[in-house]
Amino acid sequence: MKTRALSAAMVVIAIVGLTHCSASMTTIPPQPITVAISQFPPLTMANNSTALVAATVANDTAGVNWSCTPVGSCGTFNPTGTASEATTIYTAPASAAMVTIIATSVTDSSQSASTGVDVTSNFTFYLSGLETGTNFYAVAGTASIDSEGTVINGETEYNDADGITSGPGPDDIVGGALTVDDTGQGTLMLITSNPSVGVGGTETLGIQYVNANHALIVQFDGTATSSGSLDFQTIPTTLGGSFAFALSGVTPTYVLGSREVSNSLVTGGVFTTDGVNVTNGKADVNSGGTLVHGTAFTGTLTGPDAFGRGTITTSFTDDQFSFYIVGPEVIRIIDVDEGDSAVGSACGQGDTAGGFGDSILGSAVFEAQSNSLGFLYDIAGELHTDVMAGTYAGVADTDEQGVVARGSAISGAYEIASNGYGQITITNGGAEDVTVMGMYMTDPTLNLLDPNNTTSGLGGALLVDIDTTLNGTGVLLPQSDTVTGDFAGTYTLGAQMFDVTNLTIGWEVDFVGNGTVTAGTLSGTALVSDPFFTLSETGENSGVAIAGTAVPDGVNPGRYTINDFSEELGSPT
């Protein structure tokens, strides 16, 4: 009985329990809300590019809010909130970053899901110099680099007009690494798909950042040496407007006196484009001292692609050109023909296009030089204009293969047409064989050396030497400050040196570096690319101490001489 009674009690308890349990199930909270990313962005994205992302929300209908880190520099979402499974457009930030994208439940902020994106920045670069085979060569391209310095991808073209010409189409950049110290000095390794360039397809560049958006570069791997720059890229929706341009290179081989020869060539001028058509072109050409002035031309653009690369064809030559966009107003241009080579820039004229004239040019500094296969020379100087007379006076330093005019007075005339196509002449013989340069004016709000800098060093012109004895390219920049005391602080430097000590090997040395100027005393550290062993017994020299004393010219404010410049290499020379 006891057993039966106990059993009955247990049954009652069980029934009560079950009854109680059944009542409890009707009042428990909803299933927990969960969030999961259902549509992922790519693992790597270019800056400013977009991707669709979506999240699935379980047990809720309110959807998610989108956010990301690092806050303020991780990009944006449109819309910022979505229903479950609905997509939002994620726009990557303007510069490289390791971004975490987060979807957070609207209803329960403790519930979220995230995914990572490696956002890269594109940098456009170009170089020209001398190969170890003693050929002029040119390089241009775009490298996509993430915030940790990993080169993700890119495109590049190389042309020595002597067997190594990329194409058809660009070589791929498939990897690499950017390594710099806290002074912005280091190396940029680019692994390309072309085994003929660099060391088995890998080019190593020495790099000196001027700021986060601009760097000076030299090839730094012993296969060649050259100078150029690397700049943060912004690809405009449409590449349009009026431009000035200048390129320097070498001609195809031609027969002269039973010999196959070639010579250096420079060209420059102006043109207008709407992104497809090139119109109103006017070009000067100096090919080995034979001149063509003011040739009218038209042309066509294609592209740009995701790396800012496009092509240019023109009516005044059948040469094929590729370009790489730096920004809306600057493109780097490279000749990609197998037989000839050249590289240079086209720079925008902005709102001043059509409104240029002599009055645009006031006091200015300028420099120009040959390329490595031209008549080797360089010139730097400053000038001060008389706008009403269309004349100027100034001072220049010229070095023509060791025949030097130092601190020489120059004077002459200049003329600038409304389209910015102009010319400056040196009529007093003060600059040796440099007597006439094409001068192609650019946007007064554009920094020609650092195109992303919109606040200082603005305006100027591209120069092309159109003398019969020599040719070269350069820039002219407004002179804004000649106060000696202001020449102080931290600076970067880049230089391309020709030295013909040993012709059979090569004659070019390239520098980038940084340092300080204190009371006229320069002290810094440089990378020296010396594959022809002109200054050292090692080709690539890092940590080179540089020093010198800048002595102001008492007569020509803004001009300095450094007569004791020294570089202390691993094997001092």
Add this chain to the structure above:
Amino acid sequence: MRRSRQSHRQTGEMQDFIERAIMNQLFRGLGALALLGIFSLGLQDQSQAQGQGQTGAQAGTDAVRPVGPFSYDAPKETTISGKISSVITRPAAGMVWGAHIMVETPAGTVDASLGTLLMRGKNPPSFVEGEQVEVTGEMKTLNNQQVFLARMVKVEGRAYMIRNVNGFPLRDKEDSGESRAGVRKDVQP
């Protein structure tokens, strides 16, 4: 102006050839009609630059263009001949850049500048002391030294084009040997 025009006329075939070559480089591949039109324009502009009346800045330029130290005047060319007494590939300080050969002529020793490009590369031409040489060029005074800027050199049946009629350095492709990037092993200090 007169000098330029004379230069253009008197250098004859050579100049014409260079111009043709350059124009071919610039304009090759264009349709025939376009080629004729632009070629004519180019030549017209060029002739203006070298000798005829011009407008604007261009006229001001050439009318007063000074003569620089390396300015080459083809009509003043002469040809010297003699034996090579020495070959200099590493010029001393103060000498004009590039390679030089010293030529023993009846009038004395002439320092002939071969420029910066001829002796470049892996297989530069060989000049040997004692070889008979004929050099066409122009005598200049550079850094207070008499230098014969060679435009063309003939030696032992070989001829080398060093400069064009503008005095511009030429790269002689045939003497550069194999020239490729990535051949660092070929470069020795």
